[in-house]
Amino acid sequence: MVSVSGVRGRVGDGLTPEVIAQFAAGFGAWALQQARAAGKETASIVVGRDSRVSGQMFHRVVVSALESVGCQVLDVGMAPTPTIQLAVEHNHAAGGLAITASHNPIEWNALKFISPTGLFLDPVESAAMRSIVEGVIPRATWDKLGSTTSVSDAVDFHISQILKLGFIDVKAIRARKFKVALDCVRGAGGAFMPRLLDELGCDVTGINLETDGKFPHAPEPVPENLGELEALVSRAGAEVGFAVDPDVDRLALVSEKGRAIGEDYTLALAAKVVLQHRPGPVVTNLSTSRIVDDIAEEAGRKVVRAPVGEVNVATRMRSEGAPVGGEGNGGVILTEMHLGRDAPVGAAIILQLLLEEKRTLSEIVASYPRYSIVKDKLDRPKA
Structure with a gap:
């Protein structure tokens, strides 16, 4: 299944090493093309993955495919998707590839395409990249092959x-020493979230802090x-x-009463804190309930709605x-x-909320109205 931001599927049933190699090489060729148009000789691509069992196999495929078109690979290993996005910006890379199926079941995996800005590809960029994937991908000669450098400090x-x-x-x-319970679902968060919370004195x-992807x-x-x-x-x-979730871009909250409060509240409560300290509106998508509007109204701000899709929200922001x-x-x-979804950032903001609100x-x-929103998934019709 191909979308604007990536390609995904069930491992061995639609998503194979051959498919991953084709898309990774095509992305690398596109990134190299963009870099050369900007006057650069080479293109560095950040590569990382979540903890899925199939991730290591696809990781090797991606690195080889990128080297085959002449890209320099910056390998961050197992890392949250927001860490990979941030590493693209920090290293002034030509792009990034995150090997993750995010919240999808264990049998799935995917490749997410990240632009030089750290955002996922927009529709124009995606179309240009896919035209290369579907054509003849230019390969590097023996003396122009890429190489790989390990980047060990991306999480730090x-x-x-x-x-x-x-x-x-x-x-x-x-100083507050918050008592926190944590579930990382054996994903990439197990190598990140405990460290962050320890730094915050929790x-x-x-x-489920193991990182074996099971x-x-x-x-x-x-x-x-x-x-x-x-x-x-x-x-x-x-x-x-x-x-x-496994790639640590989504955060859910459970109250001190042992009840999940609903995923809509994560953004709303984070916005409550940020709007007290920073000017400007809130941007969210069309599948978010009115709790965000209530928070924004309380702060005297407006809410801007964008189409569903992280890149649409980020671009509008x-x-x-x-x-x-x-x-x-x-x-x-x-x-x-x-400009990417970031569960660790969300967790730090929620701790700040509890600190400020007392x-x-x-x-x-309980101080806000309770809204209901129904979200469901439909099977994609077969052609």
């Missing part, structure tokens, strides 16, 4: 940038999949529960000068960090 850099956010009172959060009780439950962080975390919050006496935005699926985008999470949620 990401964490350091979160701790430098001006409105996050790291010192006060550390007392963490975690489950998801213990459906990996999408929606209430029906958070029963184990809800029980952990109650058992540990935690003040908040954090659940992330940039044009509107919005400090915060995202999607009602637990995706928080903070402009001053980078109320429990359930009390904060």
Whole structure:
């Protein structure tokens, strides 16, 4: 299945090494073409993956495909998708490839295409790249092949940038010593979230922190999949529960009462904090409930709606000068960090919310109207 931002499918049934190699090489050729048009001789591509069992195999394929067209590969290894996006910007790379099927079941994997800006490809960029994929991909001769450099500090850099956010009172959060329950669903978050929360002085009780990709439950962080975390919050006496998906771009919250509050509240509550410290509107998509509107109205700001799709929200945020935005699926985008959904950033902002409000999470949620929004998935009709 091919979309604007990537290609995905069931491993061995539609998504094969051959398919991944074709798209990775085509993306590399497109990125190299863009780099040369900008006066550069080479193109560096950041490559990373989540913890899926098929990820290592596809990772080797992607690296080889990029080298075959003459790209220089910056290999960040297993890392959250937002870490990969940030690494593209930080290293002034020509693009990035994230090997992840995000919240999809264990049998799926995917390739996500990242532009030099750190955003996913827009429709124009995607069409240009796909025209290369569907044609004859120009390969490098023996003396122009690319090479690979390991980048071991991508996660460290990401964490350091979160701790430098001006409105996050790291010192006060550390002093508060929040009790946090954490479920990383055995995804890439297991190598990131405990480290971030430790840096923030939290007392963490975690489950599914292994990074072997063997998801213990459906990996999408929606209430029906958070029963184990809800029980952990109650058992540990935690003040908040954090659940992330396998590539750590979505964040779900469980209150101190051991109840998942719904994915719409992640963005809304994060926006509540950001709007107290930064000017501008909130941008969200058309599948987000009115809770975001209530938060924005409370701060005297407007809400701008964009079509569904992270790149649509991010692009609109940039044009509107919005400090915060995202999607009602637990995706928080903070402009001053980078224009991509970032669960670790969302977690830090929620801790700041609890610090500032001096109320429990359930009390904060109860102070707003409760909305219902129905989201369902339909099978794609066969041609």
